[in-house]
Amino acid sequence: MTVNFAILGAGRIGQVHAKAVTSTPGAHLVAIADPVTETAKKVADTYGCDIRSIEEIAASEDVDAVAICTPTPTHADLIEQFAKAGKAVFCEKPVDLSLARVKACLKTVEAEAAILMVGFQRRFDPDFMALKQTIDVGRIGDVEMITLTSRDPGPPPYEYIKVSGGIFRDMTIHDFDVARWLLGEEVDTVQAAASVLTDPKIGDLGDFDSINVILTTASGKQCTITNTRRAAYGYDQRIEVLGSKGSVSAENHREANIEIADDKGYLRPPLLNFFMSRYENAYANEIAAFVDAVSNRAPTPTTGQDGLMALALADAALKSVEDGRAIKLSEVLG
Amino acid sequence: MTVNFAILGAGRIGQVHAKAVTSTPGAHLVAIADPVTETAKKVADTYGCDIRSIEEIAASEDVDAVAICTPTPTHADLIEQFAKAGKAVFCEKPVDLSLARVKACLKTVEAEAAILMVGFQRRFDPDFMALKQTIDVGRIGDVEMITLTSRDPGPPPYEYIKVSGGIFRDMTIHDFDVARWLLGEEVDTVQAAASVLTDPKIGDLGDFDSINVILTTASGKQCTITNTRRAAYGYDQRIEVLGSKGSVSAENHREANIEIADDKGYLRPPLLNFFMSRYENAYANEIAAFVDAVSNRAPTPTTGQDGLMALALADAALKSVEDGRAIKLSEVLG
Amino acid sequence: MTVNFAILGAGRIGQVHAKAVTSTPGAHLVAIADPVTETAKKVADTYGCDIRSIEEIAASEDVDAVAICTPTPTHADLIEQFAKAGKAVFCEKPVDLSLARVKACLKTVEAEAAILMVGFQRRFDPDFMALKQTIDVGRIGDVEMITLTSRDPGPPPYEYIKVSGGIFRDMTIHDFDVARWLLGEEVDTVQAAASVLTDPKIGDLGDFDSINVILTTASGKQCTITNTRRAAYGYDQRIEVLGSKGSVSAENHREANIEIADDKGYLRPPLLNFFMSRYENAYANEIAAFVDAVSNRAPTPTTGQDGLMALALADAALKSVEDGRAIKLSEVLG
Amino acid sequence: MTVNFAILGAGRIGQVHAKAVTSTPGAHLVAIADPVTETAKKVADTYGCDIRSIEEIAASEDVDAVAICTPTPTHADLIEQFAKAGKAVFCEKPVDLSLARVKACLKTVEAEAAILMVGFQRRFDPDFMALKQTIDVGRIGDVEMITLTSRDPGPPPYEYIKVSGGIFRDMTIHDFDVARWLLGEEVDTVQAAASVLTDPKIGDLGDFDSINVILTTASGKQCTITNTRRAAYGYDQRIEVLGSKGSVSAENHREANIEIADDKGYLRPPLLNFFMSRYENAYANEIAAFVDAVSNRAPTPTTGQDGLMALALADAALKSVEDGRAIKLSEVLG
Incomplete structure (x- = not known):
């Protein structure tokens, strides 16, 4: 079909x-x-x-x-x-x-x-899929601690920031989805810190540009997320998962796989600078997965519920910053 | 057009x-x-x-x-x-x-x-192009010594080996072309060693499976090429160029950019195992370059003369093995 | 003298x-x-x-x-x-x-x-000193976000845990000191999460084995610390600092600088497994720095005040876990 | 004793x-x-x-x-x-x-x-010992092809070059010893190329500064050695051994294990610049091995015969350059 x-x-x-x-x-x-x-x-x-x-x-x-x-x-x-x-x-x-x-x-x-599929393309990135599979086959034992590092090369336009819903709902939402995907257990509490460090104008617009989040599940698994809107060296997208038997991590993608050595040292090129080139394969795989689900009348791999839960985590993170306390996910989910 | x-x-x-x-x-x-x-x-x-x-x-x-x-x-x-x-x-x-x-x-x-273009796809690999550009902009000074490492995961079928012209004309020919491309000067003498180490049947067919070559230009620049028909870890394709101001090297491509750490150590996946996946982008770029040359009636980036010279180097290498001496390229070119 | x-x-x-x-x-x-x-x-x-x-x-x-x-x-x-x-x-x-x-x-x-010097040997590790100097010369601009990863290969004996004061005062205290050293600004608030994931007996003793902390300074700089009492691959000690112009990170130390490649992939040895071998040079440098201060009647590089502040951060982290909220350092410092 | x-x-x-x-x-x-x-x-x-x-x-x-x-x-x-x-x-x-x-x-x-021990310190370098042990336990199968890369940061003084016996006897001699150590079989033929690329004065003194050598054993195992007297990025000392089941390689040592990332890319420090710092542990292990042999009246791990054979390989390499042909080691050994 x-x-x-x-x-x-x-x-x-x-x-x-x-x-x-x-x-x-x-x-x-x-x-x-x-x-x-x-x-x-x-x-x-x-x-x-x-x-x-x-x-x-x-x-x-x-x-x-x-x-x-x-x-x-x-x-x-x-x-x-x-x-x-x-x-x-x-x-x-x-x-x-x-x-x-x-x-x-x-x-x-x-x-x-x-049939509804919500676009969280990172789940379809070949490296992240290989990482997930490493977990699923039991290679690192039980998942315990996750570290997600996502840094944009630079901020979006002010006009976009105004309507974006803020960094947690616009940027961290991808990490929230990845966290849920990898933790294998729903998040129980959310703690977050948020600052404006790269551009005061972002603060004037009511948003933040530098955040850290700690997610904790009922069984005590934890995931930290670190986001910033500025990284001089490119679009930084890393995952590290610690399990009871070892860890697995996914590396960044560079402009080219070369290295130059001279009296200053050993230099590798900066990272790919744009989410579209970084996730080009992920976007293709994502559509293929949707086509596959539609053709076979099978469940979509990312659902409306996934969209809902990621948004709830974003709301909880923002509330944690505002209230200065750990927020139960149930508080925002109602 | x-x-x-x-x-x-x-x-x-x-x-x-x-x-x-x-x-x-x-x-x-x-x-x-x-x-x-x-x-x-x-x-x-x-x-x-x-x-x-x-x-x-x-x-x-x-x-x-x-x-x-x-x-x-x-x-x-x-x-x-x-x-x-x-x-x-x-x-x-x-x-x-x-x-x-x-x-x-x-x-x-x-x-x-x-219009004739001979397919040496490695010149169109994005990493190798970035390496070449690094040289061309003077980043490492004058090119002095080059090390090319090409190892196949396994040998081709015996039937193919019989008609292949031998490892120098079939496999090393790509490295000869890369050497000429990077040296920026024609090769003057060729020294080669060749063994059968992976499968005696290859020797029975009159071919070798493990070779090393030293190319020297008139000005004394040198390039070594190491080839084997078996590498347990995948399709190994590396270039390293030493210049007067530094060096530049191109890394291999892996199945996924992940790393697993456990009590055995830190494990990254094997290399891509097939020349078609390894050089997928190179093949696309190669055709694009041909189309560009045809459209603009411009010279093709790899010519019949390039094909001729790479073959001459293969002949010289084989003759070096047979005669146990350094062969002047002029001896085979006539 | x-x-x-x-x-x-x-x-x-x-x-x-x-x-x-x-x-x-x-x-x-x-x-x-x-x-x-x-x-x-x-x-x-x-x-x-x-x-x-x-x-x-x-x-x-x-x-x-x-x-x-x-x-x-x-x-x-x-x-x-x-x-x-x-x-x-x-x-x-x-x-x-x-x-x-x-x-x-x-x-x-x-x-x-x-004259009093409190032993925080990590400040004297050659790699961490090189990292600090990179920051001090302005190479990465203003420090904004720090990620500290410290994982022990395994937990200490139960007898020690009982009298250790808990993971924050025993283990994280080193990271708290490193955080203060690198942030260049005192911490304002502390948020922490703590779990027992590796051994329920540790929980029975009133302690945790897996923690994450977010430190925030008055100007909004943030530092995350992730600690666990079990890492299958060895003694994991990493620092990553993001600044306005770039980042600098320090890598782990391995048992040997070799790599084995086979059909399973590329394997590097596990990390050094013990803090004494990992920090052997740091301990030597630390004593040399103390001798230097004593000889020259100069201030010691790590002071009683440093010991006090690191302990206060540990107390604040524990209180954050207990109260489920962000703790102002001033609350515990009194 | x-x-x-x-x-x-x-x-x-x-x-x-x-x-x-x-x-x-x-x-x-x-x-x-x-x-x-x-x-x-x-x-x-x-x-x-x-x-x-x-x-x-x-x-x-x-x-x-x-x-x-x-x-x-x-x-x-x-x-x-x-x-x-x-x-x-x-x-x-x-x-x-x-x-x-x-x-x-x-x-x-x-x-x-x-009792006589000749000082070939590289055999006592901890990384190279780990590499050798990897081979000895059969981890990579039968040794087939070896690549040795040794580059000095800069040439020695002219006065030293005059009395050094030339690059093959002074510098490559270490690689010849390492080759013999790792091949596990005596060399049969030697092919070499030699140029003056970094400083014409070295040529005036009758020496070379850039060489490549191919060693072949009777069974067909091959080892290439590449040496130069100038490497902008430091003292380059690498070994790579390909076996029937995989490969093992030893990495260089850097001034510090840090990495700086900015808009130019990811930069690691240059290599240690001096053989004494690079091989500090090797020299200590070497003396310890000698002391051990003397104390126990046991054979020394590197012998006078090892010194003789490495020199013979140097002589053969020089003769190969002079005669433009492959030299049997037996020709120089007499």
Whole structure:
């Protein structure tokens, strides 16, 4: 079976998914939608698909699945609209910045028995998958302590920060999902610290640029997350998991695998500087996994519930900073 | 301008180039030729191209360029045929196993003013390109000593070894080309040692499985090449260049960028085990460079002369083993 | 000037310091004291020094300095005794497990204008010193985020755990000192999580074996510390400092600098398994620094105040675990 | 039993051995000899030993062993003198620059049944010992191909080059010994290339600064050696051994185990820049092994024969360069 796709939103991430869809066996790109005609046309020309409006796509019989790549405030409405239209839905994170809205949305999805996958691409990165498999086969024993290091090369534009929901909901949310994926047990309490160290303007906008979080599960497993919005050496994405029998870690990706040695020392190139090049394979694998789930009517590997839980952890982290105390996840989940 | 391709030979390497052509902007795959219909059909079905005979392709007005991926003994004839047919020609190495035949073939190409590129894909590997650029910008000063390490995970089938022309012409030829590329000066003398260490059957077939070569240029620059047909840890491909101001080296590629630590130590995965996965990007870049040369009527980055010189170095190495002395390249070039 | 030493306590750490003293230019080992005669005799025989009682040493005119290597509960009393006796005092951490007792002790030291150095050997590790110097010369800009990873290969004996003061005061105290050293600014708040994951008996004894701490300074700099009492791959001691212009990290030490590659992958040996081999150079440098300070009547590089502050951070961490909230350091310092 | 030492020659390497002797359990430094009184006095003062003439030492009843650290032309005579005097002899490499003289000297040693150890310190480097042990336990199967990389940071003084016997006898001789040690089989043929690339003055003195050698054993095992007299990044000393089941390699030693990351990339410090710091532990282990052999009347781990064979390989390499052909070791050994 071929899964026929429409992509909603032809921006940066929409283009990433257009490329992923067209290069995935079993997937076919039928249509692109974007309020800016020129942007839509660029994707349509590159990949040879139609330009249609969102309404037209919802009514299109030749569309099986949509990938929602529009701005965050539209996600929940679109999920509901396309779940009701009988389409399989892939939606970029987050479902919404409000937990209540997410819950309502997921109820609709459930009522429609619709297929929904929320985009947490890191789970599909080949290195992280190899790390996860190392854990799953028991190679390091029981998971005990996890250290996640995620640092952006630089901050996003101020305009984006304003509407991003803050660093925990925008950036750390990926680490929260990875933490849940690797801990193998839900988080019980969240402790967080947050500072503005790279640019006071970020503080003026009510956000932070440097955070640390400690997650603890009921059985005492712990995970620390360290995030910053500035790393001179590139896009830093590391995972380290300590188990009872050993540890497993995933390394960064460099611009090239070369090393220059001179009287200053041994120099390897900086890291890949952009999440799209760093996670290029992950995005492709993610769409392939979605196609696979849709084709086989199987559960999607990342669900609406995963989106909900990651957001709840973000809310708890923010509350921990505000209240200066450890927050039970149950406090924010209600 | 779009370059319309036909691929001659739908085997392993033909499939690699079919994929490369279809994913290269500015290139279009028109036809595939293979005496085994089923093999040809597989490529035609996957990439949506015609199946044509070699004769038909030579006469096809809608074909601008051919990629010769047939067995070695057919290369020189096909190059001549398609040069005369006015097609741009990409040919897998080697042009031929006989220096005299290569010379004759290149004369025909020259007489026809045809475009010919010989496939030395390593020059197009992103890491090796970064290494070369490091040299070219003067970062390590003057190149003095080069160490090339190439080890195959295991030997090819005996049937292939019989017709391969021997390890120097089949395997080391890639290192000879890399050596010439990096030395920036033609080789003057060749010294070589060759043994059978991994499988006596290889010796019975008149070949070697373990060799070392020292190349020396007129100005005294040296390059060592070490090759073996067996490496338990995977497909080993390393370059190290020492210059007057420092050195630059290129690292191997692993199955995954993870590391497992336990009471036995710190373990990273083996190397990629196959030249096609190791050089996947190189093959794509190579075709892109050919397309670029054809589109712009520019010189190809690897030429028939490069093919000739690499083969001459192989002949000199073999002669060095046989005669137990340093061989001047001029002795074999005539 | 030669500094004449007596060492109080001939146990494991006393022997380390006996070796350090005898191999330090400008230092001379005069006497060893230990209630167990046999233990004292071993040191005396090895290094050719007297055996004297603590009282005799306090009265010895030929002793300039003492190194206190006795059990923790005796530290504060001995510091006071020898400060009053006019000896320069080097004391292993901690001064005492009670902040109040430490404060009283330091008052006595101050009143006597005595020289006191508290043993935080990590500051004298060559790699960590190189890391610190990298920061001090401005190479990574302003320090923003620090990650300290310290994992013991295995837990100490239960008997020791009982009297150790708990993991924060016994193990993390070294990281607290390193954090203060590198942050360049006092800690304002402490958040901590603590679990028992490796051995329930440790929990029965009222202690933890797995902890994470977040330290935050007034200006918002953050430091995370992760500690466990079990790491299958050896004695794990890493520092990573992120600054505004880059980062600097210090690597672990292995049993040997070799790598074995086979079909399982690339294997490097485990880490050195014992703090005494890992920090052998650090202990030597530490004593040399003390000798230097005593000889030149200069301030000691690690002071009683450093001992006090590290202990206060440990108390704050424990309180954070108990109260489930961020603790201001001022709350415990009083 | 304590082995009482006299050291002949108080220069750079004599001082290294004085330190090694005084810190080796079971060894005692009795006397130092040097024609320059001031140099001898420096060692005598540092380590509290006598100053004696060579004649006095030969006649000293309280001297069991001598370490010959004088200039090369004196080595053979001193070995003979002290062999006859009944002393155990440790001699720095080489025994002599003339194979004939070495043979004559070894005959005298044999006739006197004297203990002789020739100083090839690399065999006692902890990393190289770990590598050797990895081979000996069968971890990588049968040894097949070895790559030795030795590069000096810079050339020795011209005055030294003049009397050094040339790069093969002075520098490569260490690699020849390591090759023999690791191959586990004598070398059959030697092929070498030699150039002057770093300083034409070295060529004017009749020497080379950049060489490559291929050694082949009767069974076909091969070893390449690459040497240069200039490496901008420090003192480069690497070994890589390929066996039938895998490979083992030994890494270089750096000034510090730190890494700095910024927008230029990831920088590790240069290598240790001097053979004495790089091989500090090797020199200590070497003397300990000699002391052990003397104490137990056991064979020394490196013998006069080892010195002879390494020199023969150097002679063969030079002859290969001169004659432009592969040289049988039997041709030079006679």
